[in-house]
Amino acid sequence: MPFTQFNFNKNILDALEKNNYLKPTLIQEKVIPLILQKKDVKAKAQTGSGKSAAFVLPILKTLSDDYQKGKPKIKVLVLVPTRELALQVSQSFKTFSEFYSKKPELVTFIGGLSLGDQLHEVQKGCEILVSTAGRLLDILSKKQINLSFVEFFVLDEADKMLDMGFEKELDLILNELPKERQNLMFSASYSNKMLALIPKITEEYISIDVTDEILIPSSITQRVIEVNENKRSALLKHLLKTNKWDLVLVFIKSRRAADNIAFKFRELGFEAESFHGDLEQEERIFTLEEFKAKKIRILFATDIAARGLHIDDIECIVNYDLPRASADYIHRVGRTARASKKGEAISFIDYESMEHFELIKKRCKLEITHESIEGFELTGVIKEKVKGQEAIKGKRKSKKDKLREAALKAKKD
Structure with missing residues (x-):
């Protein structure tokens, strides 16, 4: 039509x-x-x-x-x-x-x-x-x-x-x-x-x-790679060198982590930057323009900062850290394969995050086979959960308690 x-x-x-x-x-x-x-x-x-x-x-x-x-x-x-x-x-x-x-x-x-x-x-x-x-x-x-x-x-x-x-x-x-x-x-x-x-x-x-329709279009190739947390950075470097994508958007769970890994990849010779809410507005606009112009090739971004990004040429998104909610998975994956183009979405998982990703798969109606990359295979064992173990109310300090303690400490100092 x-x-x-x-x-x-x-x-x-x-x-x-x-x-x-x-x-x-x-x-x-x-x-x-x-x-x-x-x-x-x-x-x-x-x-x-x-x-x-x-x-x-x-x-x-x-x-x-x-x-x-x-x-x-x-x-x-x-x-x-x-x-x-x-x-x-x-x-x-x-x-x-x-x-x-x-x-x-x-x-x-x-x-x-x-x-x-x-x-x-x-x-x-x-x-x-x-x-x-x-x-x-x-x-x-x-x-x-x-x-x-x-x-x-x-x-x-x-x-x-x-x-x-x-x-x-x-x-x-x-x-x-x-x-x-x-x-x-x-x-x-x-x-x-x-x-x-x-x-x-x-x-x-x-x-x-229209949300009951296919949630993720077939133009997006989804991959799930099993890898230990401490090998994710090396695996990402390997994938970037192997695939030669023009623009890659990598999702990171925190602003600090985004800054750190962007710095690390610049040291490795990649054109990389971080993108998050702590940046000044002029810096955010400049970073986006540089990314669109392909002067920056890899953008390490948090969820909130990346919301609303509509850049047609992103060839791959990487869930370096998995999203908390299935809706965020849909949002992240939707950053690639825009304007009738094809794209790739890669998620890193380990034993700790497998159960969470299974829930995302179920809610998003995904059928994806897990894979491993030679030299980066997942090692270790699955930690067994102790049945019947419940969270103990009050064992962890509440946010208010932490703020109160910080205020008292500041007064003493």
Whole structure:
């Protein structure tokens, strides 16, 4: 089924063709007609399913059809949980409007950059505003932007925003929006908390769920390699030298570990960098641009920092550390094989993590045969669990206890 079925103008169709978008994904096929019909939508789709384009394309078409002369007013507000996702969504708007002679004015609000400069951009004229919720509240408090002309209110990765305290911020933002608007919500999951908030946003909507489809496309080759924890670094070096991938995204469990291993691989001669929440905003943007330009070939990233990364040329992702949740596995794997390309996803496991990975396999409906690489075979034995052993409440110190002890120690010092 081609994109021409949606009656997109030639400018959009040319941009789709240039970026190798050959046919709509399932979420795009279901959602785009509803948005064009001006329906409110609650869409549930996994990362990598093409959900950003599912709202970007029909919004661009509508703005083009309803083009008005004069200073642009904010007609589209897109809220996202992270700075990286804000930049990626903004890039989608730019990509698909490339061939417009009169491009829609777009402004991205993110922390870490000058608030005054961002406000100045809006005041010059803005049709599309992409923002993190926290940054938008900072600017709303200054009473210097007008959201009363918003026609599209988009929540991307809505559940993740809720995890970051969005519940308290939602009412403040909704008070600034007109009652008559189109509401579009996209997320890989909807918690009961999120479902309870939806009536505040819209009373009538169409629910679309494509998560029951194949979770991971066949264009991604999944591998599970058994290796001892202390040999993972050497195995990764071996795989990188053997496969000659252009861009590799390696998931690491902590910021400190990401910094350490990136340093180690630079010492080994690899073009490597770390990517996590402790980096300054300018540094994060610079690192991403260098990665896209293939000046950095290996990016060691934490889950939160990598959320929302949409880089078409990542050939391989490596789960150096396994994700905690099955949903995070889907998210990580979805960073490769984008835009109709093929990709590879490799997970390192040892005896300690086997049981956890079996749970991920079950929940994600995976069928993957474990393998070993010569010279890096898993050694040792499986530790037997003592049956009936239960965790003893109060044996481990709580977070409050640790903070209290740290405060007392600081006073003594």
